Amino acid sequence: MNANVHVIDHPLVQHKLSLMRNKEASTNSFRRLLNELAMLMAYEVTRDMPMQEVEIETPLEKTRTKVIDGKKLVFVSILRAGTGILDGMLSVVPGARVGHIGLYRDPKTLTAVEYYFKMPDKMNERDVVVVDPMLATGNSAVAAVDRLKELGPKSIKFVCLLTCPEGVAAMNKAHPDVPVYTAAIDRQLNEHGYILPGLGDAGDRIFGTK
Ligand SMILES: O=P(O)(O)OC[C@H]1O[C@H](OP(=O)(O)OP(=O)(O)O)[C@H](O)[C@@H]1O
Numbered sequence: 001m002n003a004n005v006h007v008i009d010h011p012l013v014q015h016k017l018s019l020m021r022n023k024e025a026s027t028n029s030f031r032r033l034l035n036e037l038a039m040l041m042a043y044e045v046t047r048d049m050p051m052q053e054v055e056i057e058t059p060l061e062k063t064r065t066k067v068i069d070g071k072k073l074v075f076v077s078i079l080r081a082g083t084g085i086l087d088g089m090l091s092v093v094p095g096a097r098v099g100h101i102g103l104y105r106d107p108k109t110l111t112a113v114e115y116y117f118k119m120p121d122k123m124n125e126r127d128v129v130v131v132d133p134m135l136a137t138g139n140s141a142v143a144a145v146d147r148l149k150e151l152g153p154k155s156i157k158f159v160c161l162l163t164c165p166e167g168v169a170a171m172n173k174a175h176p177d178v179p180v181y182t183a184a185i186d187r188q189l190n191e192h193g194y195i196l197p198g199l200g201d202a203g204d205r206i207f208g209t210k
């Protein structure tokens, strides 16, 4: 697939994802694994983050050194399942700003329905990382990025745990400029829009709602 997608195939990422796929994983371990995976994925996604030089004083002398400007970075979580990734990302970049988009999939049409939208100010000065564990039909991700582009951010990346060829194709068609970072591209969608083999309903598994 010649697409704007990065598969993070590090053994630690793949190992934890395998544990999450198991239907016997408890809510507790599913949530903990997602948190750990998000930290590992943050490492990859922030690889090209801009840095600035500052002067500090070590116990021995003054020196110039580099730091990231976390405030310029916004993590945008697609509710509700995005919360699971957001927590892990924030433990690695605690200074980042946070936005929320509330979206749910209409179970019949699989279109995304928006119920909440709250972003930090001055979005045109910020780099955005949108997080949601699942990129299935792509309707939610495309709708989220459509809304964010109205605010003119400097850049947008999309991070998910799992996707499928249909989801990548939908995102690349609607937003070819937005790279997708994922731990795996699974085989296909089923007739209800679920990823196969997948891991089931991410929101329900994170929050124990089924
Ligand atoms: O690519 P799509 O076909 O749009 O599917 C992906 C969306 O489905 C899930 O959310 P869901 O609608 O189940 O909402 P929830 O997070 O509140 O459970 C998931 O977290 C994505 O947001």
Ligand SMILES: O=c1cc[nH]c(=O)[nH]1
Binding pocket: 134, 136, 193, 194, 195, 196, 198, 199, 200, 201, 202, 203
């Ligand atoms: O497989 C899927 C598809 C959409 N949303 C989920 O939570 N899981």
Ligand SMILES: [Mg+2]
Binding pocket: 081, 201, 202, 203, 204
């Ligand atoms: Mg759900």
